[in-house]
Each structure stands twice: as C-alpha cells, then as structure tokens.
Amino acid sequence: MDVVEVAEGRTRFLVPRQDPHLQFPPGSGPVFYNSRMEMNRDATILLLSVLRPESYLDAMGASGVRGLRVAHEVGIPVTINDRSETAVDLARRNADALGLAVEVTRKDANALMSERRFDTVDLDPFGTPAPFVDAAARSAARHLFVTATDTAPLCGAHLKAGMRRYFSRPRNTEYHAEVGLRTLLGFVAREVIKYDRGFEPLFCYAHEHFHRLHLRIRYGAAAADRTLARIGYVMQCPDCLYRSEMTGMLPEPGRCPICGADLVPVGPLWTGRINDDTTLAAMQEALPGITAGTGTRIGRLLATCRQELDTSSHYDYHVVAKRLRLSPAGIESVIGRLQALGYQASRAHYSGTAIKTDAPLPVLEEVISGG
Ligand code: SAM
Incomplete structure (x- = not known):
C-alpha cells in the first residue's frame, strides 16, 4: 500500500495515498480516510477531554486516526477495532510509530460490542449506523457517540431507505437537516430504551454531509421512560409552512389552522433539547487548551448551539420571504424584532438562514414583511 503521512491535532499518522483530484473518493482506497471529517474528530477530542472516560472504543477505526488521536491527545485507554485486515495492520503500524499502547482488534463490531463493555x-x-446501534447500546457503559453520513435517507430525500433503516417517516422539508438529526436521535432512543436505559444528549449536530450524536447513558426504567417521553412528531402542513410539534407514540390527525390542509406527521423523531448546556460551556472553556485545525469552526458551532432554542423544527427565513415575494432584512434584525415582540427567537446551527422561534408563523411573516 502506498502511504502518506498526514497530521490532525497533535497526531501524525499514515493513510493510503489518495488521488489529489479525488478521482477515487476516500472510501475507495484500501483503507478509508477522509480529511473532511477532521472537524468531527476534533470535536470528539474536545468532548472527551471534558468527559475523560475510563475506556474508549473506536469500533470502526480504519487507519485508526480517531482512536489514535484520543489516545495521544486525551491520554485515556483506547481500543481500535476494524473488521478489515489491511485497516488493522495500518492502525497497528500507526500506533507503534506514535509509541502508543492502544489495543487494536480485528472483529466484526457487533460481535465485539456484544462481548465487551466500554x-x-x-x-x-x-x-x-443503524445495524450497529443495538449492540452499541448494550456495550456503552457511560457514553454513546454515533456518526451517520447517509443524510439522504435520514432527511427524507430517499424516503423508503429512511423508513427501512430508521423505522420513521422523515420528510424533505426546508428544515431537512434537523429532521435528519432528530430522526437519528429518535431511532437511537428506541434502540436504547428497550434495555431499560435512557440517554441525555450532550452535544448533537448536523454538519455538511454528516450527523453526529454524543449521548450520556442513564440507567433504569424511569430514565428509559424519560427518553421515551421525548419521542414525537413534527406535524407539517403540506401546502404552507405551518408546523406544530407533539410528543407521544401516535400522531394525532389535525388540520392546518392557516390553510386547512391535513397535517402530515414527520417522525417518529426526537423532540426537545439536543444539547447539554453545561457540557457545551465546558467544551468552550477547554477549546483553547487543545490543538484543533478546525477549532475556530467548532467555537462558532458551540456558540450557536448554546443559544439555539429547543423547538424541533426551524424556519428558513429566505424560504418564508420567497413565499411572501420580498427580499428579507438581515437575520439578526428579524430575530431582534421577534424578541422585541416578546417571543423567543434564535439562530440555529443547521444553516446561516435558519431561525428558531416560538412565534406563530403569521407573526414571523409579518416581521419578515417589515411589520
Ligand atoms: N473512523 C474512521 C475515521 O475516522 O477515519 C473511519 C471509519 S470508515 C467510515 C468505516 C470503517 O468501518 C471501515 O474501515 C470498514 O472496514 C469498517 N467496518 C465496516 N463494517 C464493519 C463491521 N461490521 N465491523 C467492524 N468494522 C467494520
């Protein structure tokens, strides 16, 4: 294998040489490596430096970059696993070059997670990640982290694939990235609660082509019930931008109070908060102390997530303005005017044009119209 040395954070490691013009995408090399996921990994390093768990499993390690960085930069016991022999050989070579005493295993991830807890x-x-969440829910003693890159099924663009994988009916709305994140959270919740466990989201976000969950596991039937209570639906009007949200297992049929159309249930999905403010604050404080190539972007993401409202959908204010056939004022002035009217309003990390608010849609429209 033709390898090349690269660096992320404070860690140097070997990956297969990739075509500079990306004729071969990252997944097509003998061992996977995607430099575009550096931010995902930087955020993991930052969060683990706050949480400091006693053991960490990188269940699908490939070159081992994630686990190697955790061992080298956070300094906690790490197991790197992959079912590919080539990947495991490269991860071992990388660990040896760094002088790291990490455990490297070659197993099917589901088998390993069924045998051992981390x-x-x-x-x-x-x-x-759908085929792996059940075993991960049993293996994870304190935290479960999940990446999903199948954004099209999660966001409703590939509806049938989304229904098969997540047993949910997403919908391709202007808040599709949020639907994807909440659909994934709802799926993981259903996999965890059957074991009389629950979870609290610590730091969950959607970015470019991936969704990322960081969850704290809680034990007992009461914790599972609290998690179950967060499962619900966004009830979306198919004809206008009206939507409402509800919790509960069964969506209640209803009509759009604005245009009278039958509301369409989107879900089941996770409703309510997706972050723990204390954890985000601790991450902000720890950020200057770590080496992260994407630190500035992570800093901005944390700041946006901290002020983001807990509503389960957001408006794209450009979409609202387009339906009103006008060009909108700046986003900060729209948010400021909503707040001046006594409503809660915030940006959302999903996009630069996303607004979260508890104001009814007609109020938002009036504000965007300059009223
Ligand atoms: N974590 C890596 C990183 O940050 O660069 C990327 C992992 S890559 C997306 C997915 C890896 O999962 C591949 O190396 C593949 O060999 C491995 N894999 C796929 N199915 C697996 C399974 N059932 N058990 C263990 N590893 C598996």
Whole structure:
C-alpha cells in the first residue's frame, strides 16, 4: 500500500495515498480516510477531554486516526477495532510509530460490542449506523457517540431507505437537516430504551454531509421512560409552512389552522433539547487548551448551539420571504424584532438562514414583511 503521512491535532499518522483530484473518493482506497471529517474528530477530542472516560472504543477505526488521536491527545485507554485486515495492520503500524499502547482488534463490531463493555463507544461506519446501534447500546457503559453520513435517507430525500433503516417517516422539508438529526436521535432512543436505559444528549449536530450524536447513558426504567417521553412528531402542513410539534407514540390527525390542509406527521423523531448546556460551556472553556485545525469552526458551532432554542423544527427565513415575494432584512434584525415582540427567537446551527422561534408563523411573516 502506498502511504502518506498526514497530521490532525497533535497526531501524525499514515493513510493510503489518495488521488489529489479525488478521482477515487476516500472510501475507495484500501483503507478509508477522509480529511473532511477532521472537524468531527476534533470535536470528539474536545468532548472527551471534558468527559475523560475510563475506556474508549473506536469500533470502526480504519487507519485508526480517531482512536489514535484520543489516545495521544486525551491520554485515556483506547481500543481500535476494524473488521478489515489491511485497516488493522495500518492502525497497528500507526500506533507503534506514535509509541502508543492502544489495543487494536480485528472483529466484526457487533460481535465485539456484544462481548465487551466500554465506557465510551464510538460508531463511525460507512453511511448508516443503524445495524450497529443495538449492540452499541448494550456495550456503552457511560457514553454513546454515533456518526451517520447517509443524510439522504435520514432527511427524507430517499424516503423508503429512511423508513427501512430508521423505522420513521422523515420528510424533505426546508428544515431537512434537523429532521435528519432528530430522526437519528429518535431511532437511537428506541434502540436504547428497550434495555431499560435512557440517554441525555450532550452535544448533537448536523454538519455538511454528516450527523453526529454524543449521548450520556442513564440507567433504569424511569430514565428509559424519560427518553421515551421525548419521542414525537413534527406535524407539517403540506401546502404552507405551518408546523406544530407533539410528543407521544401516535400522531394525532389535525388540520392546518392557516390553510386547512391535513397535517402530515414527520417522525417518529426526537423532540426537545439536543444539547447539554453545561457540557457545551465546558467544551468552550477547554477549546483553547487543545490543538484543533478546525477549532475556530467548532467555537462558532458551540456558540450557536448554546443559544439555539429547543423547538424541533426551524424556519428558513429566505424560504418564508420567497413565499411572501420580498427580499428579507438581515437575520439578526428579524430575530431582534421577534424578541422585541416578546417571543423567543434564535439562530440555529443547521444553516446561516435558519431561525428558531416560538412565534406563530403569521407573526414571523409579518416581521419578515417589515411589520
Ligand atoms: N473512523 C474512521 C475515521 O475516522 O477515519 C473511519 C471509519 S470508515 C467510515 C468505516 C470503517 O468501518 C471501515 O474501515 C470498514 O472496514 C469498517 N467496518 C465496516 N463494517 C464493519 C463491521 N461490521 N465491523 C467492524 N468494522 C467494520
């Protein structure tokens, strides 16, 4: 294998040489490496430096970059696993070059997670994590981290694939990235609660082509019930931008109070908060102390997440303005005017044009119209 040395954070490691013009995408090399996921990994390093678990499983390690960085930069016991012999050989070579005493195993991730428990379990598969969440829910003693890159099924663009994988009916709305994140959270919740466990989201976000969950596991039937209570639906009007949200297992049929159309249930999905403010604050404080190539972007993401409202959908204010056939004022002035009217309003990390608010849609429209 033709390898090349690269660096992320404070860690140097070997990866297969890739075509500079990316004729061969990252997944097509003998061992996977995607430099565009550096921010995802930087955020993991930052969060683990706050949480400091006693053991960490990188269940799908490939070159081992994630686990190697955790061992080298956070200094906690790490197991790197992959089912590919080539990947495991490269991960071992990388660990030796760094002088790291990490455990490297070659197993099917589901088999390993069924046999052993780890304080923190991290899933980073190709595409969907759905086939691995059940075993991960049993293996993770304190934290479960999940990456999903199958954004089209999660966001409703590939509806049938989304229904098969997540047993949910997403919908391709202007808040599709949020639907994707909440659909994934809802799926993981259903996989965890059957074991009389629950979770609290610590830091969950959608970015470019991936969704990322960081969850704290809680034990007992009461914790599972609290998690179950967060499952619900966004009830979306198919004809206008009206939507409402509800919790509960069964969506209640209803009509759009603005245009009278039958509301369409989007879900089941996770409703309510997706972050823990204390954890985000601790991450902000720890950020200057770590070496992260994407530190500035992570800093901005943390700041946006901290002020983001807990509503389960957001408006794209450009979409609202387009329906009103006008060009909108700046986003900060729209948010400021909503707040001046006594409503809660914030940006959302999903996009630069996303607004979260508890104001009814007609009020938002009036504000965007300059009223
Ligand atoms: N975590 C890596 C990183 O940050 O660069 C990327 C992992 S890559 C997206 C997915 C890896 O999962 C591949 O190396 C593949 O060999 C491995 N894999 C796929 N199915 C697996 C399974 N059932 N058990 C263990 N590893 C698996």
